[in-house]
Amino acid sequence: MKFNTVEELLEYTENIKNKTFREIDKANLLENSTLKRRKGLLGNIVESGFYGYPINSDARADFDDIGVELKVSGYVLTKKGEKRAKERLVLSKIDYNQIIHENFEFSKLVSKNKKLLIIWYHYEKRKDPGDFLITDYQLYDMEQDIEIIRNDFKTIKAKVDSGNAHELSESDTSFLGACTKARTSADRTTQPNSEILAKPRAFSLKQGYINGILSNLSHINTTLVADKKEKTVIDFANSRFKPYFGKTQLEIYKEIFGEVPERIPKNINKIISDKVIGKEKDLKETNDLFKKTNYLIKNLPITDKNKARERMAFKNLKLSEFDDDWDESYWKNFFEENTLITICYQGPSSSKNGYRILKEVKQITFNDEELDSIEKTFNLVKKTIKTGDISNLPTPKSFEGQILEVAPKAAKGKNIYETFLDNENTKVCFMLNKNFLNKKLEQIN
Known part of the structure; x- marks a missing residue:
């Protein structure tokens, strides 16, 4: 025809x-x-x-x-x-x-x-x-x-x-x-x-x-057009944070809100990010670049020697997210497509929250070797669910070259792992370990 x-x-x-x-x-x-x-x-x-x-x-x-x-x-x-x-x-x-x-x-x-x-x-x-x-x-x-x-x-x-x-x-x-x-x-x-x-x-x-x-389905054409000023979400984040580089969290907070909080919030970094860049829901409604991009804003405290102070955690795992094989899975798409906007606040090991300095905003991506390691972690979780044997869970240092591990986000104790299979919504999450983050920090400086 x-x-x-x-x-x-x-x-x-x-x-x-x-x-x-x-x-x-x-x-x-x-x-x-x-x-x-x-x-x-x-x-x-x-x-x-x-x-x-x-x-x-x-x-x-x-x-x-x-x-x-x-x-x-x-x-x-x-x-x-x-x-x-x-x-x-x-x-x-x-x-x-x-x-x-x-x-x-x-x-x-x-x-x-x-x-x-x-x-x-x-x-x-x-x-x-x-x-x-x-x-x-x-x-x-x-x-x-x-x-x-x-x-x-x-x-x-x-x-x-x-x-x-x-x-x-x-x-x-x-x-x-x-x-x-x-x-x-x-x-x-x-x-x-x-x-x-x-x-x-x-x-x-x-x-x-x-x-x-x-989301804008139309037979003739789609009308959503991205803002041409910034061509990537990392460019957007850098441009918004540029006035605040070299300033402490409290200094940035005061510039934004006009006053210093009586008590320093534990989530002061997220409060700052939500105000400087925008909340996720608002960004997707007002900025087409964000509406058409998978991204995640992560705050990462680092030492004066440019080392990660903690692991990078993601949302809690759901058992159904491992129904599919890796190639068709939610997590493969997540780690392949998501732009990780990493906001780095620096200070010596003794520094307290609120007094760390905004050093830079960087993007973390994953190469073939790293994705292969993530796939191995995914398959170990899938094996755990299939066999019912929690000893297969990819906890820290489970295999050589591991960069992604399963760990409790807040609560601690072995009971968290023992109850992993009890409910669809688990009490553990994926975390990128500090060795991997340190390697990425070295590469992007």
């Missing part, structure tokens, strides 16, 4: 709404394969069964005559009934040896993916894929956020050009990611300007970015 204009394509696509994949599977692809064995199965069904195009791996866009690429993507519904993208939107594979010679405007990425027709279906975990309901479609144009995506492309390209493709991380960038694209975690490929093998990767629109697009 041939379309002469985008309008013709959209008019025809209106007919796909409220159909299941089984209804449009004219080639019976569902009978001969599964989603687990064939990642692009649902896309193949739409391409061949609905649009009548032969399945191919052509480098050109699917609707090349009108410059539109077809993508099929799922969403889940939150308890509040809000749509959230199930996963990132994977685009074209990154050729490490080619990207260093490409200009963004004429790159393979842009030529094939500048405009995307996204077919949305409702993903339900225990439902047969053939019965997933296609509910809507959306035309996405990269032009709406072109400045930030161009900057992301340049960031990825620069890392590859410097011989550090093995150090790529999705959290290096804002909207355009470099996600892993391999059959197994052991897969590696060559890169220019280095003999170190790197994981194969593909360009992707990050899950947080897709959520921002999805």
